[in-house]
Amino acid sequence: MRRQTKVVRIGSISIGGDNPVAVQSMLNVPIADVAGNVAQARRLEAEGCQIVRVTVPTPADAVVVRALKDAVSMPIVADIHFDYKAALACVDAGVDKIRINPGNIGSDERVREVARACRDNGIPIRIGVNGGSLEKDILAKYGAVTPEALVESAMYHVALLEKHDFDDIVISIKSSNVPIVMAAYRLLSEKCPYPLHVGVTEAGTYRMGLIKSAMGIGGLLMEGIGDTIRVSLTDAPEKEVRAGFDILRAAGHHVPGPEVVSCPTCGRTNINVAQIATEVEERLRGCNKSIKVAVMGCIVNGPGEAKGADIGIAGGKDCAMLFVRGEQKRMLRGDIVGQLCDEIEKLVL
Ligand code: SF4
Known part of the structure; x- marks a missing residue:
């Protein structure tokens, strides 16, 4: 209060x-x-x-x-x-x-x-x-x-x-x-x-x-x-x-702009979580739409967190599953960051 x-x-x-x-x-x-x-x-x-x-x-x-x-x-x-x-x-x-x-x-x-x-x-x-x-x-x-x-x-x-x-x-x-x-x-x-x-x-x-x-x-x-x-x-x-x-x-105050959550990585991690999360954060700098983006390293615990976000990915072997508003959408391969950012753009525009 x-x-x-x-x-x-x-x-x-x-x-x-x-x-x-x-x-x-x-x-x-x-x-x-x-x-x-x-x-x-x-x-x-x-x-x-x-x-x-x-x-x-x-x-x-x-x-x-x-x-x-x-x-x-x-x-x-x-x-x-x-x-x-x-x-x-x-x-x-x-x-x-x-x-x-x-x-x-x-x-x-x-x-x-x-x-x-x-x-x-x-x-x-x-x-x-x-x-x-x-x-x-x-x-x-x-x-x-x-x-x-x-x-x-x-x-x-x-x-x-x-x-x-x-x-x-x-x-x-x-x-x-x-x-x-x-x-x-x-x-x-x-x-x-x-x-x-x-x-x-x-x-x-x-x-x-x-x-x-x-x-x-x-x-x-x-x-x-x-x-x-x-x-x-x-x-x-x-x-x-x-x-x-x-x-x-x-601290729980409303701040316009994206929030990127990412997992700490562990032995199960399949994708370069640090690089992807950092690049996504950089690309979203200046965006003032409130959106939660999850970058998770694997499909064991990843989907849960990714589903709680507006959009998220959970890493697989050389690929990542895309989740949008809680729904599993499709597998991303190749330029994961680029495709994820394109999807984010669709959501915030
Ligand atoms: S989401 Fe997967 S890769 Fe990331 S810390 Fe949890 S178990 Fe490990």
């Missing part, structure tokens, strides 16, 4: 409430390279990325926000750390959301100014608490980065905005430790109605990053927690977007 959260509008999309969980990523091209940032944003949008964040260290860097707004239609989030004037410049440049921790920008007057500018322009603010940059007094109180410490930090920043009647808020509360992240989000979701941006930060390189993200993000999604997600990988952001959708799908 999805936890009910406040609906927050970020440019052209809304998160929270019953809105689908949105997948986001972050640009990693040097900020001075505006053309490079725009090109990467276009690639991410082509992958289906729904919200993209860019770092804006100084007010002058807000030019990248303008350039991105002109180039892509997905909402743009500016990542601001200490310079409140950079936040104001991004508002002027037409940004869709600001990620800023009000406790880090100095005086209450500055918080008031940022809150007012965002409110006047309908721009939400994400408070992003990170285990690596907890306030010193909170860290001293808890003695370590605990779930309670992360939540206290988030609520401290929330109070600074609420004091100025600002409640168009999204919160994230990340650490690289999966059990701590999960406990922190659970605690936070009990304490406030704001939509949650869920992620495991500094999750690592591709393999470990995927595992930690699948556990942390996927686990929380299955508990109904999470309104937008970001998979953090030390790798290309395009891979973060693909992983985000795959985690959503694996």
Whole structure:
């Protein structure tokens, strides 16, 4: 059961409430390279990325926000750390959301100014608490980065905005430790109605990053927690977007597009399951029809799974039996991938 959260509008999309969980990523091209940032944003949008964040260290860097707004239609989030004037410049440049921790920008007057500018322009603010940059007094109180410490930090920043009647808020509360992240989000979701941006930060390189993200993000999604997600990988952001959708799908959310299931292979395997499944997945990239395709290695256990899919094959000796919507159709020989893809096309067209 999805936890009910406040609906927050970020440019052209809304998160929270019953809105689908949105997948986001972050640009990693040097900020001075505006053309490079725009090109990467276009690639991410082509992958289906729904919200993209860019770092804006100084007010002058807000030019990248303008350039991105002109180039892509997905909402743009500016990542601001200490310079409140950079936040104001991004508002002027037409940004869709600001990620800023009000406790880090100095005086209450500055918080008031940022809150007012965002409110006047309908721009939400994400408070992003990170285990690596907890306030010193909170860290001293808890003695370590605990779930309670992360939540206290988030609520401290929330109070600074609420004091100025600002409640168009999204919160994230990340650490690289999966059990701590999960406990922190659970605690936070009990304490406030704001939509949650869920992620495991500094999750690592591709393999470990995927595992930690699948556990942390996927686990929380299955508990109904999470309104937008970001998979953090030390790798290309395009891979973060693909992983985000795959985690959503694996957690039982509806994600348009094909799902390929394949058997792990064993001594009975008759066909090259890995190659066929990978090629089918590649050929179906970009297709947004929801269809389940099964690639199974033999006719002992294969037909059962293949029958449960919209379309599937079960390998025989140099051939594969084709199943469509549970019915055994015919034996494929020769170019199995090509024939299977032709059959899939017939189903999705
Ligand atoms: S479907 Fe057949 S080949 Fe694949 S793992 Fe099961 S028994 Fe082995």
